[in-house]
Amino acid sequence: MAIESEVLVIGGGLGGLTSALAAAREGADVRLVSYKQSTLRQASGLVDVLGYTPDGDGPLTDPYEAIPSLPEAHPYRKVGVQTVRDALSLFDDAVPTYEGEHTDTNALLPTHGGSIKPTARYPAGASAGLASDTRDTLLVGIEEMVDFDAPHVAAHLDATGVPFDVRGETIRFPGDLRADAKVTRYAKLLDTNSEVAVRGRMVPAREALAQRVNPLLEDEERVGFPAILGDDNPGAIRDALGDHLGVDVFEVPMGPPSLPGLRLEDALFSALDEAGASIETGNPVVDFDGEDRIEKVFIEKNGAKIPNSADQYVLATGGFVGKGVESDREGVYEPVFDCHIPHASDRYDWFEGELFGDHEFARYGVATDDDLRPLDASEHSEFENLRAAGSVLGGYDFAAEKSGSGVSIATGYAAGQRAAQEAR
Amino acid sequence: MSDAETPPETEFDPVAPNTGEEFEPVDVFPDSDDFDLRPGADSCFKCSTCDTNCPVAEVDDDFPGPKFQGPEQWRLKQSDDDHEIDDSVMDCSNCMRCDNACPSGVPLSQMHNTARGEYVSEQMDKLSVEYIRNRILANYRTSAFFASKVPRLANFAMNFGPARWVMEKTLGVTSERDFPEFAKQTFREWWADRGGQVKSRENAKAARKRRGLPEDADKKVAYFHGCYSNYNTPEVGKAMVRVYEEFGYEVVAPEQKCSGTPMFANGMLDDARRHAETNVSSMSELVDEGYHAIASCTSCSMALRQEYPELFDIDGIDKVAENTFEAVEYLRIHEDLKGEVQAADVDGDLAEEFAYHAPCHSRNQGLDRQAVELFRDLDGAEVEDVGDSCSGISGTYGWKEEKYEKSMEIGEEMFEHMEHAEGETGMTECPTCAMQMEHGSGYEIRHPLELLEAALVE
Structure with missing residues (x-):
């Protein structure tokens, strides 16, 4: 026996989650298995579709317009523009707290490094921070949080030529928090609005934070904080701070560990739960049975191999960072099914000398047919019931193009939907 | 620099390959029978995802979190023979959630367990009240063994107010909690x-x-x-x-x-x-x-x-x-458990709506959603998940007088969700989570096996 489902999705990142959601909404009995918690905790929470062309042109105004001229090997070319749009509609429906669906045009968001990023969807908490908005801005950093130096970020933003005045101030977070307090510590205090000690008096955390910022506010009409404003109730926290300060409040997405990423993870997992899927995290898929078809895969738990079988499989294990693609001195490989990964035989051809050069490895991943089935070295599909989605796919450089989330959502959607249709 | 003694003389150019035939890897750390968790520590790339999972770091400003307790402490140990284990390791509740978080497979809880073991055996005063209290709590089986010989007396004595007051004052076992009842027949x-x-x-x-x-x-x-x-x-x-x-x-x-x-x-x-x-x-x-x-x-x-x-x-x-x-x-x-549960129904005292809490220790085993998913299609009973927070008791942690309030603060989220859940009976696989659920909500707590028995056994 084995643990059975119609569609088995391997991987719990954006590609796997979208894939499982699309398949479940198509009516299939879906199971998602993920080695560890979702890599979304390391993501900014912004959902990019395409910010720059592979040649580096951009920021692009309309990402959809640019898709037909991408190279043929690009995952967007495999699924087509309409699928990208349909996939984003699924995302919009599953994550109603996101904005940006009203237009095809890329939004411009400030990052915690003070650059401007073109993106297609963003959390509601970031919306008052749009760089196209002309309202003057105060950025507030927390002294202990060294990865958001507000005056520095403000200077960088100013240098990009944003159409507003921006200034940065640094405060001590109210209450006696330790210097390396976790983002979840700040979030929990604000979520529960617990009282903190300020000069010997106990004050609710939201009010205390606003009191620290108030004297620093000049005539700015909006205030940006690093993304620490709550895990469960971010909207209520922004509203409360906004009421105290009399301005709009927004969050600037941060590096890992990321609360916006964590909130997105929660939203997608609950959408998946509502759609009736099964979910299991904690242990890796290490092996499989089958020749032309995958019969079952094995999840390893401390030496025990737990069989899981399905009619259709989706490989959404991620790229180099998610460990869905690995390399050693001999070559580049995909560790679960050993799908072929096209790459140069001499490893010194994998990268360029310059740090930000046009590295070949950034585009390494499985190649697929138009149905997203991984192809072997002679361009035949590896398994008839396996599709790939997300950054395990090759042919694109998500970091340079700012296309990571969009490709994961679009290919996840396509792979999940087709797997579900074929499972019946 | 690493602690390799002298780097071999090379004209290293990061662009030009120079590790051809002359390359001889050096075994910097020879085999040893002691715990060597350095490979795990080296896999940590500081993404801090583990820290976002730590229920203690979320409420306790004295606790530096799993990344410090694990890989950082191990690096300090590796480079400094006199390095002592930081006493904050005793504030870790051993929920092991950090293991399920790490994308690099760093054995965080193994590092914590090992560090804590070393701290207790080498740095902790064996005559201290804390040591004696911890030893008694850790050896629950011994107390339970004797108590089960005289269950009625034990049930009375263990929850006898004045005795509990003395236990709190002398041993630091909180008097806020009721001791679990011992069964008349084991x-x-x-x-x-x-x-x-x-x-x-x-x-x-x-x-x-x-x-x-x-x-x-x-x-x-x-x-x-x-x-x-x-x-x-x-x-x-x-x-x-x-x-x-x-x-x-x-x-x-x-x-x-x-x-x-x-x-x-x-x-x-x-x-x-x-x-x-x-x-x-x-x-x-x-x-x-x-x-x-x-x-x-x-x-x-x-x-x-x-x-x-x-x-x-x-x-x-x-x-x-x-x-x-x-x-x-x-x-x-x-077995075709799902199929059998779908075909079954429940009546009697387990025909209930259950507020289910997944124990932290079920997570690394991939079992945290098992009960909710299995009983989805069971007629006559509902199992509702009360969220992914930690219950806060973590075995003996919540029994310690100085940890009691943190424990309740961690559990607050679960208590709220339990209160909002449809049912007024709780469910979990973990005995101490069950104690905390009962303590915070007053609900009776059942085990999924009991519901399975009601559904499948005549």
């Missing part, structure tokens, strides 16, 4: 009265016949009931036996001691090892005879599967780890 007493393995074999045979299975089918499991099912909630153990027999499995209840979970959490590794030796020895013999080890408590199964092979080198330990399963998980793998 699971093992029931098991022996019922006819033990012989009776179980008869029942299994009859069930196989009923199900049209070959009568000699090789279906046998060894039940690791743990302390709590034995002394406090024998109804869970009985449910396990009846459900397994219903599927045609012969059950044995081998000699066993504490799984070690409360000892790991208190750094009492010598105590844990002694108990582990008994457990491994009796389970590994049965594994050789074709049995699988089945636990109904997710912390017990966690200990046998993960902590034992990580911390101890005992003959047969890996074999036992590979062949240990949680009770419902095993049936999901080997």
Whole structure:
């Protein structure tokens, strides 16, 4: 026996989650298995579709317009523009707290490094921070949080030529928090609005934070904080701070560990739960049975191999960072099914000398047919019931193009939907 | 710089390949029998995802979080022989959530357990009240063993107000909590009265016949009931036996001691090892005879599967780890459990809506959604998830006077969700989570096996 489902999705990142959601909404009995918690905790929470062309042109105004001229090997070319749009509609429906669906045009968001990023969807908490908005801005950093130096970020933003005045101030977070307090510590205090000690008096955390910022506010009409404003109730926290300060409040997405990423993870997992899927995290898929078809895969738990079988499989294990693609001195490989990964035989051809050069490895991943089935070295599909989605796919450089989330959502959607249709 | 003594002389150019034939890798760290968790520490790339999972760091400003306790502490140890373990390791509740978080597979809880063990054996004052209190809490089995001889007296004495006041003042055991009741008849007493393995074999045979299975089918499991099912909630153990027999499995209840979970959490590794030796020895013999080890408590199964092979080198330990399963998980793998549950219905006192909490220790085993998903299509009962927060008790953590309030603060989210849930009966696999759920909500708490028994057993 084995643990059975119609569609088995391997991987719990954006590609796997979208894939499982699309398949479940198509009516299939879906199971998602993920080695560890979702890599979304390391993501900014912004959902990019395409910010720059592979040649580096951009920021692009309309990402959809640019898709037909991408190279043929690009995952967007495999699924087509309409699928990208349909996939984003699924995302919009599953994550109603996101904005940006009203237009095809890329939004411009400030990052915690003070650059401007073109993106297609963003959390509601970031919306008052749009760089196209002309309202003057105060950025507030927390002294202990060294990865958001507000005056520095403000200077960088100013240098990009944003159409507003921006200034940065640094405060001590109210209450006696330790210097390396976790983002979840700040979030929990604000979520529960617990009282903190300020000069010997106990004050609710939201009010205390606003009191620290108030004297620093000049005539700015909006205030940006690093993304620490709550895990469960971010909207209520922004509203409360906004009421105290009399301005709009927004969050600037941060590096890992990321609360916006964590909130997105929660939203997608609950959408998946509502759609009736099964979910299991904690242990890796290490092996499989089958020749032309995958019969079952094995999840390893401390030496025990737990069989899981399905009619259709989706490989959404991620790229180099998610460990869905690995390399050693001999070559580049995909560790679960050993799908072929096209790459140069001499490893010194994998990268360029310059740090930000046009590295070949950034585009390494499985190649697929138009149905997203991984192809072997002679361009035949590896398994008839396996599709790939997300950054395990090759042919694109998500970091340079700012296309990571969009490709994961679009290919996840396509792979999940087709797997579900074929499972019946 | 790394602590390699002198870097070999090279004209290293990061662009031009220069590691051709002259390259000779140097073994910087020779083999050693001591714990060497450096490879794990080196895999940490500081993404801090573990820290976002730590229920203690979320409420306790004295606790530096799992990344510090694990890889950072290990790096300090590696480079400085005089490095002492930071005493904050005693504030870790051993929920082990950080393990499930790490994308690089850093063995965080192994590092914490090892560091805590070293702290307790080398730095902690053995005459201190804290040490004595922790030792008593960690050795719950010993207290339970004596209490179960006189359950009525023990139930009275353990919750007798003045006695509890003295316990809090002298030992630091919080008087806020009620001690769990001891059963009038332990699971093992029931098991022996019922006819033990012989009776179980008869029942299994009859069930196989009923199900049209070959009568000699090789279906046998060894039940690791743990302390709590034995002394406090024998109804869970009985449910396990009846459900397994219903599927045609012969059950044995081998000699066993504490799984070690409360000892790991208190750094009492010598105590844990002694108990582990008994457990491994009796389970590994049965594994050789074709049995699988089945636990109904997710912390017990966690200990046998993960902590034992990580911390101890005992003959047969890996074999036992590979062949240990949680009770419902095993049936999901080997039987059409989902199908049978879908076809079943429940009436009587378990026809309830349950507010279900997934224990932290179920997470690394991939079992945190099992109960909710399994009972989705069961007629007559509903199981609602009350969220992914930690219950806050973490075994002995919430019993310590100085930790009690943190424990309740961590649990607050779960209590709120329980209150908003439809049902007024709780459900979980973990005995101490059950104590916390009951303490914070006043609900009665049941185990998924009890619901499975109500659904599937006549």
